[in-house]
Structure formats: C-alpha cells, structure tokens
Amino acid sequence: MTEILAPDVCVIGGGSAGLVVASGTAQLGLSVVLVERAEMGGDCLNVGCVPSKALIAAARAAQAQRSGAAFGIAPVAPKVDFAKVMDHVAGVIAAIAPNDSVERFEGLGVRVLKEEARFVGRTELQAGPHRLKSKRIVLATGSRPTAPPIPGLADVPYLTNETIFANRTLPEHLIVIGGGPIGLEMAQAHRRLGARVTVLEAAGFLAKDDPELSAIVVKHLHAEGVDLRDHVKITRVNPAASGIIVILDGGERLEGSHLLVAAGRAPIIEGLDLDKAGVAYTKRGITVDGSLRTSNRNVWAIGDCNGLYAFTHMAGYEASLFIRGALFRAPAKLDPAIVPWATYTDPELAQVGLSEGEARQQHGEAIRVLRWKMAENDRAQTERETDGLVKVITDARGRVLGASIVGPHAGELIQPWCLALSKRLKIAAMASFVPPYPTLGEASKRAAGSYFTETLFGPRTRGLVRFLARLPVW
Numbered sequence: 001m002t003e004i005l006a007p008d009v010c011v012i013g014g015g016s017a018g019l020v021v022a023s024g025t026a027q028l029g030l031s032v033v034l035v036e037r038a039e040m041g042g043d044c045l046n047v048g049c050v051p052s053k054a055l056i057a058a059a060r061a062a063q064a065q066r067s068g069a070a071f072g073i074a075p076v077a078p079k080v081d082f083a084k085v086m087d088h089v090a091g092v093i094a095a096i097a098p099n100d101s102v103e104r105f106e107g108l109g110v111r112v113l114k115e116e117a118r119f120v121g122r123t124e125l126q127a128g129p130h131r132l133k134s135k136r137i138v139l140a141t142g143s144r145p146t147a148p149p150i151p152g153l154a155d156v157p158y159l160t161n162e163t164i165f166a167n168r169t170l171p172e173h174l175i176v177i178g179g180g181p182i183g184l185e186m187a188q189a190h191r192r193l194g195a196r197v198t199v200l201e202a203a204g205f206l207a208k209d210d211p212e213l214s215a216i217v218v219k220h221l222h223a224e225g226v227d228l229r230d231h232v233k234i235t236r237v238n239p240a241a242s243g244i245i246v247i248l249d250g251g252e253r254l255e256g257s258h259l260l261v262a263a264g265r266a267p268i269i270e271g272l273d274l275d276k277a278g279v280a281y282t283k284r285g286i287t288v289d290g291s292l293r294t295s296n297r298n299v300w301a302i303g304d305c306n307g308l309y310a311f312t313h314m315a316g317y318e319a320s321l322f323i324r325g326a327l328f329r330a331p332a333k334l335d336p337a338i339v340p341w342a343t344y345t346d347p348e349l350a351q352v353g354l355s356e357g358e359a360r361q362q363h364g365e366a367i368r369v370l371r372w373k374m375a376e377n378d379r380a381q382t383e384r385e386t387d388g389l390v391k392v393i394t395d396a397r398g399r400v401l402g403a404s405i406v407g408p409h410a411g412e413l414i415q416p417w418c419l420a421l422s423k424r425l426k427i428a429a430m431a432s433f434v435p436p437y438p439t440l441g442e443a444s445k446r447a448a449g450s451y452f453t454e455t456l457f458g459p460r461t462r463g464l465v466r467f468l469a470r471l472p473v474w
Contacts, residue, residue, distance in 0.1 A: 007031040010134035015042020017303030018140035020319035026109040037116040041100035044312040051165040054092040059192035082170035119277035143265040143304035152237040158259040171258035178262035179205040181343040198227040213406040290333040338422040342411035350414035353402030372447035379438040390447040398427040
C-alpha cells in the first residue's frame with residue numbers, strides 16, 4: 001500500500017546540507033521528511049572530511065617521532081600498525097555518527113525514510129512505498145568521485161575517497177592520480193605512515209590556490225619524500241602481479257601496489273527523474289539561482305549537487321540560506337566573496353575571497369598586497385614551524401578583498417579574515433584588535449598593520465610628531 005505524506009519540507013539526501021535543513025525545519029515546528037538511501041552523514045562523515053582528518057592526525061603523530069632533533073629529542077622511526085591506524089579512523093567516525101543518526105533526527109521530529117527518491121511530478125516524489133507531496137522540496141544528494149578517461153583504468157582495481165578508508169594494508173607504493181587537496185592530503189598522510197608515494201597531476205598542484213603559497217606546500221611534500229610530478233600525461237594503466245602499472249607519455253612505467261584516483265567529482269543527480277519536475281541541470285550539477293532555487297520554484301538544490309562549491313561548510317551555509325529565504329521569507333542570496341577553503345596538508349593552506357591574481361584581474365593595479373612571514377612570528381619560532389606566511393589583498397581604500405595563509409593551523413587562522421570578508425571590513429579593523437602573546441594569530445595582525453607602515457612612519461608623520469613634541473606637555 002502506498003503511504004501518502006505531505007510534509008512542509010521534503011529533503012532528499014542525509015549529508016551535511018540535508019541534515020542542517022531537516023534539523024532546522026523540525027526545530028522551527030514544521031513537518032519534515034528526510035529521504036536517504038545510504039548512510040546518514042553523507043560523504044563528510046563516512047568517507048570524506050572526518051576519516052581523512054583522522055588519518056592525517058595519525059600521520060602527524062608518526063611524523064612527530066621523526067622530527068624531534070630541533071628540540072633536542074632524538075628522532076626515532078615510528079612503528080606503524082596500519083590496521084590499528086584504520087581502527088582509529090573508524091573509531092572517530094563512530095564517535096561522531098550518533099549526531100547524524102536516524103535515531104537523533106527522529107527524536108527531533110523528522111520522519112526519516114531509508115529509500116531512494118525520484119520525482120513523479122513537479123511537487124511529488126516516490127520513495128519506496130511512500131508518495132511525498134510538498135510545496136518545498138530540497139535536493140541535497142551530494143557528489144561522487146569521478147575517474148578520468150585513462151585507457152585501462154576501468155580494468156584495474158583502484159581506490160577513491162569512498163574506498164581508501166576501508167583499506168587496512170599499508171601500501172608499499174601508493175600512486176595518486178590528482179594533485180588537488182584530496183590527492184596531496186592522502187599522499188602526505190600515507191608517506192608519513194611509511195608508504196612510498198608518487199603523485200601524478202595533469203596540470204599544476206593545488207591549481208585553485210595562490211601559487212606563491214601552494215609552492216610552499218609542494219616544497220614540504222618533496223622534502224618528506226613524496227614523488228610529485230606535475231604536467232604529466234598518463235597514456236595507460238595496466239594490471240600487474242604486484243598491483244598496477246601506470247605508463248606515462250614517453251614510455252616511463254611506474255609500478256605501484258595501490259592506485260588512488262583523486263581527480264574530480266560529479267553531482268549525484270541520476271535516478272531523480274528531474275525532467276518530470278521541470279528541474280534544469282547540466283553535467284556540472286542542478287542549475288540554481290542566487291537563492292539556490294531551481295527552475296521549479298518549489299525545488300531548491302543545495303550542497304555538492306548544484307555544482308557550486310564542494311565543501312562541507314558551504315553545504316551548511318547553503319542550508320541556512322534555504323531556511324532564511326524559503327521559511328522566513330527573508331533576503332537570502334549566496335555570496336561567493338565569503339567562500340573559504342582549506343587544504344589540510346602540513347603546512348596547511350587556507351584561502352578566502354580573491355587571490356592576488358583574481359584581484360588584479362578585477363581591480364587592475366589598484367590593489368595592495370600585504371605579507372607577513374611566519375618566520376617573524378614568535379610562536380612559530382618556538383614551535384619550529386616558520387615556513388609560511390599570511391598574504392592579504394586590499395583595494396585602494398583598504399577594503400579587504402581576500403586572504404591566503406600557509407603555515408601551521410592555517411584553517412584556524414583564516415577565520416578572522418572570513419569575518420572581515422563577510423562583514424565588508426576594512427584593513428584597519430584587522431590591524432586594531434589585540435591578540436594574546438605569543439600566538440600564531442599575531443601574524444594576521446602584523447600583516448594588516450603593514451598596510452599603514454609607510455604612512456605611519458613616513459616623512460609627513462615624522463614631521464608632525466617632531467612639531468608636536470615641541471609643544472608643552474598636555
């Protein structure tokens with residue numbers, strides 16, 4: 001028998017974006033049905049942010065044993081039990097999973113259906129034996145890894161972010177296809193845990209980041225023994241007794257025990273029957289306007305499935321825009337200028353707003369570029385992590401256009417700059433706060449303060465101070 005449900009909001013997808021909408025809607029007192037065909041929590045919890053950062057933390061602990069000489073501590077080669085490392089990763093997922101569980105959301109008043117949904121009309125969906133009718137339908141179906149069209153790749157076993165965290169054998173030689181954030185994070189983590197690692201990138205490493213800063217990350221990975229090769233062409237992948245063989249243009253053959261493909265993602269939209277709902281889409285994702293509404297005014301698409309920003313924090317931000325716009329009927333438009341991202345290599349790399357290159361394209365030469373090296377930060381010196389910098393871009397009037405940071409905890413240090421972008425602050429605001437000493441955050445204040453150095457200590461100011469010094473003390 002078909003059960004007919006008519007919730008105030010129907011959410012398709014139980015990942016980061018869908019869960020924020022479902023919990024927010026329910027706590028506002030509206031009825032909500034959440035449809036999720038796989039695991040609650042989506043990629044981020046199960047095969048993305050959480051397990052990758054847990055693996056990176058284990059790798060950092062191993063690297064710390066090798067890096068004590070500068071502190072007067074004899075370095076040792078860590079003994080890595082890779083299966084127990086992966087137990088740690090699984091344990092972290094298990095600790096967080098209750099927050100995203102069916103039980104928790106049902107406790108909030110959400111009706112959770114473990115089914116696959118598809119449209120049967122503009123405001124109707126079928127999910128197993130359930131017919132869903134709603135004036136507000138939110139698509140939050142996420143994305144999946146894609147594989148480049150390399151001859152032979154489909155005929156060999158390879159890992160993606162969806163499968164690498166189930167691997168319990170330390171690779172003897174991990175070959176990574178893709179030099180973006182996922183590829184480099186996993187390359188460094190596995191190298192630190194004892195694997196030989198080669199990364200192959202068709203273009204440049206971390207191509208979306210400021211090249212001045214990404215070069216520092218690449219240098220560190222090189223120093224740790226990761227074999228990094230950019231602007232290479234793979235002509236074929238073949239199976240081998242020991243695993244796989246990757247053949248490069250020119251004939252070089254690389255033999256590896258494991259292959260990780262980290263070369264892009266695609267939205268999960270097949271099977272939704274979007275045409276029946278009049279929802280426009282392309283291969284990049286579901287088409288949305290600034291308020292994340294689709295071509296069907298009753299349907300919104302948030303998170304990875306709209307192809308805009310494949311970040312967990314953006315999924316949450318977009319979910320909040322839906323709640324603000326669709327439920328409170330308040331102005332709610334996505335602001336690309338405030339989008340941050342971070343790569344959790346060591347050192348970390350973080351960015352918000354415009355890079356120097358983007359700022360020059362948009363504003364010409366009427367920009368200021370401010371830099372402050374981590375080597376000039378006392379806390380960085382105490383921790384022997386001095387290779388990095390804060391780089392800030394402003395317009396001619398001092399309005400912050402963007403910031404990039406490479407160094408320890410860059411993902412944390414970028415956050416005040418995120419606030420500056422979201423509130424349209426000028427550089428004076430960032431130069432005037434008082435950070436505790438000694439902290440890495442002082443580097444941001446120093447970078448901001450450098451905007452005023454020439455004016456503050458220039459001839460006119462020096463002359464004014466000399467004149468004032470002649471006057472009676474007041």
